[in-house]
Amino acid sequence: MAANKKAPDTMEKLVSLCKRRGYIFQSSEIYGGLTSCWDYGPLGSELKRNLKTFWWDSMTNRRDDIEGLDAAILMHPQVWHTSGHVDEFVDPMVDCKTCKARFRADQLAESRCPKKPSKSPLECGGELTEAKNFNLMFKTFMGPVEDSSAVIYLRPETAQGIYVNFLNVKNSSRQKIPFGIAQIGKAFRNEITPGNFIFRTREFEQMEMQFFVHPNEDDKWFEYWREERWKFYQELGITESKLRWEKHEEDNLAHYAKAAYDIQYEYPFGWQELEGVHNRTDFDLSRHMEATGKDMRYFDERFTEKFVPYIIETSAGCDRTLLTILVDAYDEVEIKGETRVFMRISPKVAPIKAAIFPLVKKDGMPEFAKKVYADLNKKFKVFYDESGAVGRRYARMDEAGCPFCITVDGQSLEDQTMTLRDRDTMEQSRMTVDQIIDFLDKKIN
Ligand code: ATP
Numbered sequence: 004m005a006a007n008k009k010a011p012d013t014m015e016k017l018v019s020l021c022k023r024r025g026y027i028f029q030s031s032e033i034y035g036g037l038t039s040c041w042d043y044g045p046l047g048s049e050l051k052r053n054l055k056t057f058w059w060d061s062m063t064n065r066r067d068d069i070e071g072l073d074a075a076i077l078m079h080p081q082v083w084h085t086s087g088h089v090d091e092f093v094d095p096m097v098d099c100k101t102c103k104a105r106f107r108a109d110q111l112a113e114s115r116c117p118k119k120p121s122k123s124p125l126e127c128g129g130e131l132t133e134a135k136n137f138n139l140m141f142k143t144f145m146g147p148v149e150d151s152s153a154v155i156y157l158r159p160e161t162a163q164g165i166y167v168n169f170l171n172v173k174n175s176s177r178q179k180i181p182f183g184i185a186q187i188g189k190a191f192r193n194e195i196t197p198g199n200f201i202f203r204t205r206e207f208e209q210m211e212m213q214f215f216v217h218p219n220e221d222d223k224w225f226e227y228w229r230e231e232r233w234k235f236y237q238e239l240g241i242t243e244s245k246l247r248w249e250k251h252e253e254d255n256l257a258h259y260a261k262a263a264y265d266i267q268y269e270y271p272f273g274w275q276e277l278e279g280v281h282n283r284t285d286f287d288l289s290r291h292m293e294a295t296g297k298d299m300r301y302f303d304e305r306f307t308e309k310f311v312p313y314i315i316e317t318s319a320g321c322d323r324t325l326l327t328i329l330v331d332a333y334d335e336v337e338i339k340g341e342t343r344v345f346m347r348i349s350p351k352v353a354p355i356k357a358a359i360f361p362l363v364k365k366d367g368m369p370e371f372a373k374k375v376y377a378d379l380n381k382k383f384k385v386f387y388d389e390s391g392a393v394g395r396r397y398a399r400m401d402e403a404g405c406p407f408c409i410t411v412d413g414q415s416l417e418d419q420t421m422t423l424r425d426r427d428t429m430e431q432s433r434m435t436v437d438q439i440i441d442f443l444d445k446k447i448n
Contacts, residue, residue: 239328283314
């Protein structure tokens with residue numbers, strides 16, 4: 004067996020596998036596709052839902068100090084003036100005078116020119132214009148009149164929905180500081196150079212949590228959340244040696260932030276940000292307090308005076324985490340001269356938890372296997388397959404990221420046991436259906 008995980012063409016192979024197996028399709032493909040927009044297919048939507056549930060459970064349901072929120076994408080336009088997005092949410096952009104393509108001025112080395120053979124704009128020799136600032140927010144109009152008073156933005160981050168609901172959540176949940184608010188939702192950024200499949204897109208989902216603390220305790224909570232978020236990726240089964248912390252040094256630290264670290268992952272296209280953990284100080288609540296006149300200060304009996312809470316933010320991209328899961332899971336193995344792909348996705352988020360096969364399509368095995376399927380299907384997402392040679396059925400499920408395959412054979416009809424094969428260890432053990440239910444429960448939950 005030879006693992007070939009990080010070959011340079013891994014991304015191409017992954018994109019093609021995602022289409023073939025129904026993880027991810029190009030948006031509006033039959034119309035030629037829409038750049039940087041992707042649709043999640045049967046396996047992809049299941050994986051994404053499992054990932055969101057995994058995050059939500061770990062950030063809210065398993066804790067009593069974090070509340071959930073689901074704010075609207077469209078918000079009062081003034082929010083984006085107050086937050087600084089209208090003036091400052093910009094990337095520097097340059098145009099190439101030869102091919103007319105646009106590039107992010109701070110990412111020229113990573114960008115590729117549309118002319119073939121594709122090169123970085125630094126290598127192609129075309130003259131570049133002076134850098135201009137380009138605002139990344141998508142604008143539209145609310146209501147029937149398309150004038151400046153009707154301008155509204157598609158939110159570029161979910162965090163502002165949390166800040167403007169700070170008082171609502173605090174008052175209705177009766178949480179005391181320190182506490183957090185978590186939200187999963189769509190965000191939109193008119194990125195100049197989207198790319199690398201679902202890594203950088205213009206429509207994406209974020210999984211953000213804002214934790215409100217006393218200003219004297221910000222450093223302690225910042226360290227706490229760094230540790231928690233690192234652990235999250237361990238629990239998700241991401242290879243630890245492919246993760247690292249990247250500190251925002253003074254020169255790229257946002258002006259309002261006291262400290263910021265990114266968790267980076269080593270993708271086939273290099274080390275890149277997966278999630279940010281930031282100490283945003285009292286900047287956000289102070290700005291909204293100033294703009295609205297609403298008192299966002301906090302007081303309870305434990306503190307001697309009112310204060311504007313500091314915010315420790317953990318901000319992850321859902322699609323980017325999903326890409327990380329797929330890249331990390333992708334494994335090629337040579338078996339008897341054939342290259343087989345195994346998607347080693349953790350059972351906790353795998354789209355299909357187990358597949359059930361009758362060894363052959365006769366002698367009562369399909370009936371027995373269908374009964375097992377019906378029993379398991381009450382608790383888990385499982386799949387029944389009786390078509391083709393059993394080896395091909397295993398191979399299909401390995402590509403689909405299914406961690407366990409259960410085969411019903413002649414012995415099953417005699418002693419009610421069947422073989423459960425573990426995708427990653429290749430170990431096989433005989434179990435009854437009750438034992439399988441217990442086993443899957445432990446592996447998944
Ligand atoms: P970058 O420097 O890559 O543009 P950022 O620092 O602007 O990212 P944040 O504003 O901190 O990103 O957003 C938090 C998280 O949201 C990121 O860590 C990433 O996982 C995700 N994210 C941000 N922009 C995109 C995008 N265009 N496509 C997909 N995910 C994104």
